[in-house]
Amino acid sequence: MEKTWWKEAVVYQVYPRSFMDSNGDGIGDLRGITSKLDYLKELGIDVIWLSPVYQSPNDDNGYDISDYQDIMKEFGTLDDFAEMLTEAHKRGIKIMMDLVVNHTSDEHIWFIKSRESKENNPYRDYYIWRPGKVNGEPPNNWGSAFGGSAWEYDEKTGEYYLHLFSKKQPDLNWENPVLRQEIYKMMRWWLDKGVDGFRMDVINFISKVERLPNGEMKPGHKYGDGSPYYMNGPKIHDYLQEMNREVLSKYDIITVGEMPGVDVEEAKLYTGESQNELQMVFHFKHVGLGDGIYGKWSPGEWKLTDLKKIFAHWQYGLADDGWNSLYWSNHDQPRAVSRFGNDKEYRVETAKMLATCLHLHQGTPYIYQGEEIGMTNVQFQNLDDYRDIETLNAYRDLVDSGNLSHEEMMAAIYQRSRDNARTPMQWSNEANGGFTTGTPWIQVNPNYKEINVEEVLNDHNSIFYYYKKLIQLRKEHEIIVYGLYDLILDDHEQIYAFTRTLDDEILLIICNFTSDTPVFELPNNITYEKHSLLISNYDVKEDEIIQSIILRPYEARVYLLKK
Numbered sequence: 001m002e003k004t005w006w007k008e009a010v011v012y013q014v015y016p017r018s019f020m021d022s023n024g025d026g027i028g029d030l031r032g033i034t035s036k037l038d039y040l041k042e043l044g045i046d047v048i049w050l051s052p053v054y055q056s057p058n059d060d061n062g063y064d065i066s067d068y069q070d071i072m073k074e075f076g077t078l079d080d081f082a083e084m085l086t087e088a089h090k091r092g093i094k095i096m097m098d099l100v101v102n103h104t105s106d107e108h109i110w111f112i113k114s115r116e117s118k119e120n121n122p123y124r125d126y127y128i129w130r131p132g133k134v135n136g137e138p139p140n141n142w143g144s145a146f147g148g149s150a151w152e153y154d155e156k157t158g159e160y161y162l163h164l165f166s167k168k169q170p171d172l173n174w175e176n177p178v179l180r181q182e183i184y185k186m187m188r189w190w191l192d193k194g195v196d197g198f199r200m201d202v203i204n205f206i207s208k209v210e211r212l213p214n215g216e217m218k219p220g221h222k223y224g225d226g227s228p229y230y231m232n233g234p235k236i237h238d239y240l241q242e243m244n245r246e247v248l249s250k251y252d253i254i255t256v257g258e259m260p261g262v263d264v265e266e267a268k269l270y271t272g273e274s275q276n277e278l279q280m281v282f283h284f285k286h287v288g289l290g291d292g293i294y295g296k297w298s299p300g301e302w303k304l305t306d307l308k309k310i311f312a313h314w315q316y317g318l319a320d321d322g323w324n325s326l327y328w329s330n331h332d333q334p335r336a337v338s339r340f341g342n343d344k345e346y347r348v349e350t351a352k353m354l355a356t357c358l359h360l361h362q363g364t365p366y367i368y369q370g371e372e373i374g375m376t377n378v379q380f381q382n383l384d385d386y387r388d389i390e391t392l393n394a395y396r397d398l399v400d401s402g403n404l405s406h407e408e409m410m411a412a413i414y415q416r417s418r419d420n421a422r423t424p425m426q427w428s429n430e431a432n433g434g435f436t437t438g439t440p441w442i443q444v445n446p447n448y449k450e451i452n453v454e455e456v457l458n459d460h461n462s463i464f465y466y467y468k469k470l471i472q473l474r475k476e477h478e479i480i481v482y483g484l485y486d487l488i489l490d491d492h493e494q495i496y497a498f499t500r501t502l503d504d505e506i507l508l509i510i511c512n513f514t515s516d517t518p519v520f521e522l523p524n525n526i527t528y529e530k531h532s533l534l535i536s537n538y539d540v541k542e543d544e545i546i547q548s549i550i551l552r553p554y555e556a557r558v559y560l561l562k563k
């Protein structure tokens with residue numbers, strides 16, 4: 001397997017709106033990020049993935065872009081961007097931009113021109129326009145990810161345009177080669193400014209089956225599921241190979257494609273070394289565990305054995321070719337400790353255990369802002385305090401239709417709303433967690449008095465320093481990056497244990513995902529001469545025998561075994 005810097009790196013995701021506000025308007029900004037680069041340097045991360053900072057009317061917090069080559073007013077200016085980039089590079093930190101090119105904002109000049117007329121309009125074909133059915137209904141039955149039909153009727157020209165997300169996010173027509181060249185030009189513009197890579201938003205949605213057939217009607221749903229006709233569509237590999245030829249291959253950068261609905265076989269095609277497409281993909285299999293009839297809005301129980309199966313499947317699947325990205329959370333997911341562990345009495349243990357488990361897999365780990373201090377989900381009593389378009393629209397659709405009661409929906413929101421991840425970063429125990437001197441755009445989680453950066457920096461035993469140590473270990477032990485994965489104790493319902501092997505070394509990773517005290521038994525076929533403890537989230541005696549270990553709640557240990 002080829003060795004490269006982006007396999008060895010650790011990425012930290014910044015959601016700019018909620019990271020740090022430098023001017024008191026209640027909205028995080030670029031200067032705020034620059035002011036916290038030393039903090040990130042201290043943590044030891046290599047790359048920042050910056051959620052979108054482009055000009056946007058913020059229907060979907062920047063994932064609706066109205067100008068790809070300018071900065072959102074609330075976030076600052078292109079000069080602020082240049083300063084942030086220079087300061088990051090000075091500290092050896094790279095910047096990966098979010099590239100949102102499945103759709104633009106309806107306020108992008110391309111769309112404004114596109115909707116003007118049908119004929120003799122070079123921009124018409126930048127988007128996906130279709131006439132309605134004979135009865136005036138939308139061209140097909142697809143639903144949008146944010147509720148309602150995926151089609152919006154436009155009076156001016158009497159046709160519908162496709163929007164897989166909100167109606168303010170019209171889908172681009174990748175069939176159009178002129179549009180594709182415009183996008184590549186824009187990408188080169190950013191790369192020539194010195195940015196170090198791209199995280200590509202729903203990039204496996206860009207190729208649609210041309211006929212746009214109706215989707216299957218699933219029980220409890222008002223619209224058809226069009227995903228088989230736009231996920232991993234017929235020309236997706238042509239487009240990504242073209243993008244690679246025209247842009248990506250000319251720079252030494254990091255690339256990761258966000259890909260709902262991707263499985264391992266497809267991931268090999270996207271990330272395989274000879275494919276010349278992307279380096280990594282984000283899959284959704286583990287974060288969808290427990291989803292019910294209304295997806296995440298009817299969350300159910302999940303089983304550790306299922307989580308293990310998913311991880312193992314991806315680890316084995318991409319062992320020889322391709323590369324994994326590793327994440328528990330991001331700006332669309334709930335907080336890791338709340339989702340996969342115990343965010344109350346064992347919050348600190350859980351956070352460290354989850355970090356251990358994730359960072360010891362093969363792949364590039366992604367840390368979402370606040371994860372390194374153990375931030376948790378939030379519970380706003382009032383629906384009005386939520387800001388996320390997906391959450392608000394889902395409430396409207398599911399509660400107003402009588403499918404879910406207010407109580408059921410609020411319970412689901414507390415577990416899975418994207419706003420759980422979007423409350424401001426908690427820097428200190430001062431007002432608003434030190435995020436802003438103004439009124440934050442979304443309320444701070446009231447637990448900021450106990451959970452904040454100042455606190456963790458003053459405690460050498462904190463989650464923060466644990467992450468720092470994990471990152472350092474990655475730099476010291478090649479086996480953490482390149483070692484081959486093997487699942488052990490496959491059917492154990494409380495313990496997730498696995499090994500990594502490189503030459504004459506074996507890493508043994510043991511994680512207890514419960515508040516019980518299960519016993520770990522080392523399988524007989526793992527033999528070694530010497531063992532040493534690399535990291536653990538409880539005190540462990542150096543010379544403790546590892547053949548049989550009674551684990552404490554959410555305990556995690558990593559041993560290095562030498563043959």
Ligand code: NOJ
Pocket residue numbers: 060063064100165201202258331332
């Ligand atoms: C995925 C992004 O992560 C999410 O935040 C956004 O709403 C959709 N794509 C649409 O861009």
